[in-house]
Amino acid sequence: MQAAGIISDSQTYGILLDGLCKNGHISEALSLFHVMESNSLHLDILDTARALFSNLSSKGLQPDVKTYTTMIQGFCEEGLLHDAKELFVKMEHNGCLPNDVTYNTIIRGFIGQHKCYEALILVEEMVQRGFSANASNSSLVIDILSTKGQDPALQEVIKKYMPKDSHGMQEIE
Incomplete structure (x- = not known):
């Protein structure tokens, strides 16, 4: 043209x-x-x-995990968390399992929109599936933990997520 x-x-x-x-x-x-x-x-x-x-x-x-993750990231960046979560669920329903990058992407999206409880539920799911948070998400979770006046249920989710040190103690309390 x-x-x-x-x-x-x-x-x-x-x-x-x-x-x-x-x-x-x-x-x-x-x-x-x-x-x-x-x-x-x-x-x-x-x-x-x-x-x-x-x-x-x-x-x-059939979209692969990278394609789904890219779309989820786009939704998160636009603040469309409902669409991101919907696609996240649909991806697994369609036989494409999320990986650690997918989890970290959607978790970062929820934390970025101050939806910390939802993010930490995803963190718990991610850990149960054998994945771990990346350094960026770990520092965001530590920031959440350091916030005063947190809901006790939220504190429990955080404690399950936080890694233990070499003595078996929770690193951040």
Whole structure:
């Protein structure tokens, strides 16, 4: 289009992406999406990602853990925690198990929106599945722990999460 002297805006690109996805040209849509990013065209990236994501299964493609995690991260960054949690649940329902990166991503999203109780429930689930928090999330949990006036039930969840030192003692109390 630009070679023909036509200047495209984000709306034009959005229409092209939609058409490519609807006609099964997912790889071309992804390539166009990357061109848009490199040209710093600003359209609602999350809406575009949603469209691409929703078209994967209709084309017989199954999203992997990295794809789900990327979408969950996008929802969290936009403050759409309900959508993030819904996709998190759907991912496992669709046979794609979350990994430590997925858990840490959604936990960080909940903590960032001051939904600490929900985040710590996810931490507990993550630990039960054999995963551990990354350093960033660990420091956020320590910050929560140091806050005065916490709900006793929340304190119990935190204590279950916090690692023990070499003497078997809780590191932070």
